[in-house]
């Protein structure tokens with residue numbers, strides 16, 4: 001089949017999932033819904049298919065992929081199992097958070113091609129909860145390598161239409177599983193000598209710290225930077241719209257031109273009037289709702305030829321830690 005054509009997304013009927021399984025078995029890429037963001041999936045055991053992911057995204061080949069599996073049995077096919085006793089205890093304390101928006105970095109199995117893990121001795125694994133992704137994993141019987149289905153450095157996709165916009169000419173099909181319920185990429189933790197938070201997400205640092213009975217700070221890097229370069233994909237500029245993004249608390253009235261405003265809660269009229277367009281992410285300022293809608297609204301405002309986007313910020317605790325992590329990267333300019 002031609003890879004130059006742009007494919008539209010399809011509803012996740014039984015037939016559509018069967019075709020997706022056939023495409024995956026044949027080494028093609030598929031756009032898949034998960035509860036966090038949409039993924040660009042390939043058979044994780046097929047090195048050539050995995051290389052297509054890097055090519056499609058324009059992703060540096062030193063940035064490893066997350067491997068998605070249906071359940072713990074399937075996980076044992078991609079992880080070096082059993083874990084050592086220390087890692088096993090850390091794992092046991094959080095494994096009930098699966099299926100869900102949590103990725104765990106563990107020693108890798110030799111069955112995985114080196115491309116998936118970018119040559120590292122560890123693999124990032126996740127059991128996603130989205131019912132369509134669960135069906136696809138079970139019916140295909142394959143572990144699926146899937147990064148977020150955006151071009152490298154752009155905002156992650158939270159709808160099937162976002163995937164078609166960015167990568168429609170690179171995928172055999174996109175399964176439309178609706179808007180993602182979490183809307184932020186999964187929390188990533190690495191286990192071993194001590195557990196570490198590599199990327200904050202909807203499973204909060206506070207939840208994880210309480211499971212391991214350590215203070216939250218113990219999970220963070222020594223210098224307390226929220227940015228961890230240990231996950232090679234966590235370079236500072238990431239998730240960025242083309243339009244310059246500014247934090248409301250720092251801009252006051254200095255910006256000129258047509259400005260878009262991302263508000264976490266409704267704004268008073270005299271504030272609204274200052275902006276060409278305002279998007280309110282939650283009627284009550286609920287941060288889970290903010291996280292769910294943030295990327296879609298960034299993309300929408302980015303398509304409106306605005307001179308700048310100004311966004312609210314929030315305290316970096318709970319899911320607010322993940323929201324501020326993404327916003328800082330999106331606002332970062334060299």
Ligand code: TXA
Nearest residue numbers: 036039064065122123124147148185186231232233234
């Ligand atoms: O929510 C998500 O995690 C989505 C959906 C599709 O599951 N996927 C996702 O993948 O966000 P991606 O490739 O955009 O981000 C994966 C991150 C990267 O920062 C990468 O460096 C890190 O995971 N990573 C992957 N394998 C790793 C490893 N072995 N050690 C440390 N970091 C790893």
Ligand code: MG
Nearest residue numbers: 147148156185
């Ligand atoms: Mg990504």
